[in-house]
Amino acid sequence: MQKLDSKIPDGPLAEKWSRYKAGLRLVNAANKKKIEIIVVGSGLAGSSAASALGELGYKVKVFCFQDSPRRAHSVAAQGGINAAKNYKNDNDSIYRLFHDMMKGGDYRAREANVYRAAEVSNDVIDHFTALGVPFARDYGGSLDTRSFGGVQVSRTFYAKGQTGQQCLLGTYSSLNRQIAKGTVKMFPRRDMLDVVIVDGKARGIITRNLLTGEIERHSAHAVVLATGGYGTVFYLSTLGLGSNASAAWSAYKKGAVFANPSFIQIHPTSIPVLNDYQCKLTLMSESLRNDGRVWVPKEKGDKRHPTEIPEEERDYYLERRYPAFGNLVPRDVASRAAKERCDAGYGVGDTGLSVYLDFKDAIEAQGEKAIRDKYGNLFEMYEKITGINPYKQPMRIYPAGHYTMGGLWVDYNLMTTIPGLFAIGESNFSDHGANRLGASSLMQCCGDGYFILPNTISDYLADDIRTGKIPVESKAFDEAAHASADKVKRIMAVNGKQTASSFHKRLGKIMWDHCGMRRDADGLKKGLELLDELEKEFWADICIPGSENDYNQELEKALKVADFFEVGRLMCEDALQREESCGAHFREEHQTETGEAKRNDAEYAYVGAWEYQGADEKPKLHKEPLKFEFVEVKERSYK
Amino acid sequence: MDFTLKIWRQEHAKAKGGFKTYPLKDVSPEMSFLEMLDYLNMQLIEGGDVPVTFEHDCREGICGTCGLYINGRPHGPMRNTTTCELHMREFTDGETIVIEPWRASAFPVIKDLAVDRSSFERIMHAGGFISTNTGCAPEANSSPISKHISDKAFDAAACIGCGACVAACKNSSAMLFAAAKIAQYAMIPQGKVEGKERVDQMVQQMDAEGFGFCSNTYGCEFDCPKGISVDFIALMNREFFSAKVCSQKRQ
Amino acid sequence: MALAGIFLMLFLVFHLATNLLMLAGDGGAAFGNAVEFLTTNPAVKIMEYVLFAGFLIHILLGVALQWQNYRARPVKYHKALKTETSRFSRFMFHTGVIIFIFLVIHLVNFFFVKLGWVSIPGEAGEVADRYDFFGMAEVMFSNAWYVAGYILAFVFLGFHLKHAFQSSFQSLGLNHTRYTPAIKVIGTIYALAISVGFSVIPLYFYFIH
Known part of the structure; x- marks a missing residue:
């Protein structure tokens, strides 16, 4: 394989995308009708991409393993979606969002991609509002925002603790509109088993019909993977039980390079394991750390009931260690700090593998009603699962596998190393570096799907206007x-x-x-x-x-x-x-x-991209060096 | 805890189904209902039997995939709770638990406890959207919406499409499902533009799918895991009449 | 369904008001006047047909809906629905059937007499002519079984109306956070008033008159 070419355009950071976009080739309306695109996955990235491509006039086929695209696991995102709207007048800007993401990702993401994600974030909010997504509003009728971990501005738009659901229902609605129009055809209850490569280009997929077991062939001029992350590798994770790596993995085995696979986010605030047969950990939104204080007893192995432990015998370790950000440090920092305390023997609960997230002070200061308005559904969820009322005593939380920053390597066009195979949303690697900031995943998925991919894929497809329909009866498909x-x-x-x-x-x-x-x-x-x-x-x-x-x-x-x-x-x-x-x-x-x-910036400021070499061979590591022209690379400190 | 499970087994859509009884021992009260079924399936597989097919995914009450009719109640005995959020501590030791699939002609059984809810999809295709193209949206704050209205729209939008409303209705009516989407859009300015066509087409599709009619018994609201109010059904009815009476005849 | 229902509910109020004139204690004079007006006025004649249409629509729609709803769940649950709903609402069809049977008897006993299809009840001379409804009531309500059956029918009518009143508002989309609770209370009062009001009449004839 040739050297990885990220295709990052030259020029000033803020103009890269607009200049690049202006140079991309187009496909005219009459030709779009003749071009087919397969989208695998129907979450935020997949359904937004499919609907945007359908609107453009392409013939789109969408595949998902669920019975409905509305059930993709994007639905479970709770906290919110970031945008650099600066509605709070707190000096937010596209550059600041970009900077926060670079820093949050510990300087292991591509500058140009991250800036572009921040740039289109505002369009995403506008579009969702036009689609009728009921984001929270303040009394004057304008959109409300809240703070999230790792940043000092309030830029997270939310719909109670169900932002992912509401955004997904938004993209699902735009998908439905295209299905009704006939531009998108939906294939639910399918698992993608393989990607088909004809003459070096991705030209289709093999699926298994989950109801009949039939192995099906589907062809197209380009294939878009929006298949999410591989966090269920931990078995116990915050992901849906059906979430899997198989689609992306089949692409990897066909030659798509896989980047930074070890970058996997452990979310700090999940409900701890309660029984041996548990197969799922439920997340408590990061937004809870806005008002909840994390603590463990100062005394090792203190078995007293949490409400009986007096204030001076509690160790608010995040506030102690990171006074500048306190309970709102980024996820990786908060998770490790919790693990450190538990490993040192200060953990609470029967297993000693959890810490307290306490709302006592917030309830005293703001009243129970205010807390209920903000987090009511999360508190109810906690009580249903644990049988404990979090208004009366602190929640117990522990880190859990959550999000994969790593994924299929893509260039600036979101195309993998297989021509014609694109990867968007969580399934690619490009925007979150070594750690993702809260509420950035929804932003990236929808930005990729609605505003970036439709432009870049058209440039690729401009070569395919004379290709004609791809037959499914060919050697490559047979194999x-x-x-x-x-x-x-x-x-x-x-x-x-x-x-x-x-x-x-x-x-x-x-x-x-x-x-x-x-x-x-x-x-x-x-x-x-x-x-x-x-x-x-x-x-x-x-x-x-x-x-x-x-x-x-x-x-x-x-x-x-x-x-x-x-x-x-x-x-x-x-x-x-x-x-x-x-x-x-x-x-x-x-x-x-x-x-x-x-x-170690001197030696490891690169993307580690792995190329499959065969079943028993060690994969080959390619290094895409990361250049930092627009941010100063510093030690990441939240102290 | 020990239980006797009476579960509907049906090999495929056209097969004749029937109940099978399974005794299950040593269930932890901390297990969720679906974990209890996982536990049963593990024993069935290890004993050489075919496990019970039931659908599920997120296991945190938001994807709407799971849905079992447990002891005469969709999603079981707890209000505002999906099957996956239900825990065994809500049952009494030694109890017999009867588990059935959703029953409605518009929700045919696929296998065991799994049903086909694609009728819901087709209702959504008929009009469950606001027709706006990517890229043509105005600035998000350009039209303020009162917090009260916006919160109401959210309450309607909280529907997870699980189908419990149909399962709980003595008439297998899908009014609450359709109403939740129609009401969400009917309340906000963006959705009003095509409101009349939307309600007309979605209601037509709902009837075509073979759901029953609403007789206002309100069982749907009682068993909706997201507590969606039947007030939205009234709102949909109002929209429907106004669409029938006021809208122009379409060409 | 709801529109026809509301029309019928208005009719019931009117019917009750007329019937209550029998209790005026004037030997049926005021009631007789009302009957005379109602049987001779041409506008009322037209309304009579409208009323029949109302009944017919309500009944036919009710049966059609019941059939559709029955078909919407071809395989029934093994364990009956335990979902909490108002009892009145679940048995609308059943109470409807009982009311329908009563309606038929009621028509045979009074309306068909008026039309001359059925002979005048009672011994000769007890009832003056086929428009003497007061006389007919006197004869009918002297029978304890008839009184009991009549009252029972109105208990069921009350159940039917208890749900019907607020349900019709819901079906027509007339719903408001402020007024709907009031509508529910008024519905209960209405249902009680109709069933008690109509039941008082046979009791009056049986025990007092």
């Missing part, structure tokens, strides 16, 4: 379809004893213990060994009841878990090669005296 069918047959044929979930659970534990919040070389190497062993066991002992030609949920799970072994390995490899601590990636060997992450 891909047969390979997919074989994989299904092979896994069904194992006929062992253990369930896919039990393997997934063990896999998750390996990843959490060896490639989680804190990593070291020995642990990572050990993790790699354990993964190999477990994978062997999986292929010898996986049990899938029922038939492959039927609605078979166990088969779906097993296919996903099979890919997660490989994902896990790549994560460990990447974490191992990155001999520094940055953002969510924390190597024990590289920390300051006070236990903060210690970056």
Whole structure:
């Protein structure tokens, strides 16, 4: 493979995108009708891209594994969506949003991409408002904002604790409009098994119809992956149980380079594990840290009821360690601080693996009603799950796997290293560096889908106006379809004893213990060994009841878990090669005296992009150097 | 805790289904209802049986995928709670729990407890949107909307499309589902522009899907996991009449 | 459904008001005057047809809806719905059927007599002519079984109306956070007034007259 070309345009930061855009080629309206585009995934990125492309006049086919695009896991985002509107007059600007994201990402993101994401953020808010998304408003009728972790301005637009749901329903509505118009055709209940490459270009996908088990072929002139992250590699995560890495992974195995796989965000405020059969951790929005104070007892192993522990015996460790940002430090910092306290023996709850998030002071200062108005649904959710009333006693929280900054490597056009294969939203790597700031993911997904991809993909498709329909009867399609069918047959044929979930659970534990919040070389190497062993066991002992030609949920799970072994390995490899601590990636060997992450800009200011070399070969690492022309690279301090 | 589960099993859409009884021991009260079913499935698989098919995804009450009819109540005995948020501590030890799929002709059973809710999709295709193209939106704060109205619109928009309203209605009516979307848009200025066409087309599609008619028993509101109010149904009715009476005949 | 229902509810008020004239204690003189007016005025004649149309629409729609609603759930639940709803609302069709049966009997006993389709009840001379409804009431309500059946029918009518009143407002979209609670209270009062009001008449004839 040739050198990675990020295609970052020259020129001043603020003009890069507009200048670049002006130079992009177009496809005229009559030709658009002849061009087909496949979008895989129907979350914020997928449905916004599909609807924008449909509006332009392309023929779009959208695939999702759910029964409806409205159920994609973007729906579960709680806190909000960022935009540089400066509605609070707190001196916010596109540059400041860009700067916060660069700093929040610990200087491991591309300047030009991040600036562009910040630039289109305002358009996203305008568009959502026009689509009828009911963002919170103040009494004068204008849009309200709130603060989020890692920034000092109030730029997060929200709809109670259900911003993701409301935004997704917004993109879903624009998708529905296109479906009604006939420009978009929806294919729900499909798992993508492979991407088809014809003459070096992505020209289609192979899917499995989840209800009938049929292996289907779908062709198009370009393929867009909007398949989200791979956080379920930890088994216990805040993601939906169906979320998976398989689509992106099939692209990786077909030659798309995978960037920064070890950059995975552990969210600090999730409800801790309550029982052995738990398969899901529920997030409590980061917005809660606006009013909640995080603490543990000063005394080790203090088993008193939290309300009986007097003020002076509580350690508000975030406020103590980071006085400037206090409880609003970024997620990676807050997660590690919680883990540090729990590992040191100060954790609370039966397992000692949780810390308190306390609203007592906020309720005293603002009254219970004000708190209920802001976080009512989150408090209810907490009470339903734990049976504890958080108005009366503090919540217990613990970090959980959440978001993957890493993903398919893309250039400035959001195209992967396979021509014609694009990756948007969480499935690409480009905008969040080594750590994502709260409320930036919704912003990036919708920016990619509505405002960036439709322009860049047209430039690519300008070459395809004479291509004509791509046939599904070709050697490339045959091979891909047969390979997919074989994989299904092979896994069904194992006929062992253990369930896919039990393997997934063990896999998750390996990843959490060896490639989680804190990593070291020995642990990572050990993790790699354990993964190999477990994978062997999986292929010898996986049990899938029922038939492959039927609605078979166990088969779906097993296919996903099979890919997660490989994902896990790549994560460990990447974490191992990155001999520094940055953002969510924390190597024990590289920390300051006070236990903060210690970056190594001289040697590691690059994107680590991995190229698949074959099943038993070690993947090849490519390095895309990161240049910082518009921000001063500093030690990231929230003290 | 120990339970006796009586679960509807049906191999495929056209198969004849029936109840099967499964005793389940050592269930933790901290388990969610779906974790309890996972636990059952694990035992079934290990015992060489075919596990129970039930749909779920986010497991935090927001995606709307899960939905079981538990002991005579959609989403089980707790109000404002989806099946995935329901925990076993709400049941009594030794209880028999009867689990059925949603029942409606517009929600045919696919397998076991999974039903096909694509009828909801088609209602949405008929008009569940505001026709605005990407890039033509005015500045977001250019038209203020009263906080009261905006909050109301949010309450309507909170629908997760799970179908509990249909399951809870003695007539299998989808009025609350359609009304939630219609009302959300009817209340805000952006949505009013095409309000009449929207209500007309969505109601038409709803009727075409074979849902029952509303007889105002309000079971939908009682069992809606998001507590969506039947006031929105009244609002939809008002919109519908005004569309029928006032709108121009379409060409 | 709701419009026809509201029309019928207005009719009931009017019917009750007329009937209550029987209790005036003047041997049915005031009532007789009202009957005379109602049986001779041409406008009332027209309204009579409208009323029948109202009944017919309400009944036919009710049956059609019930059929549709029945078909909307071809496979019933094994465990009956435990969703909390008002009992009155769940049994609208059932109470409707009972009221319909009563209506038929009622028409046979009074309206068909007026038309001359059915012979005048009672011994010769007890009822003056086929317009002497007061006389007919005297004869009918001397039978304890008839009185009981009549009252029972109005209890069911009350149940029907209890839901019908506010439901019709909901169906027409006449809903308001401020007024809807009042409508519900008025609905209950209305349902009580109709069923008690109509029930007083046979009791009056049976025990007092």
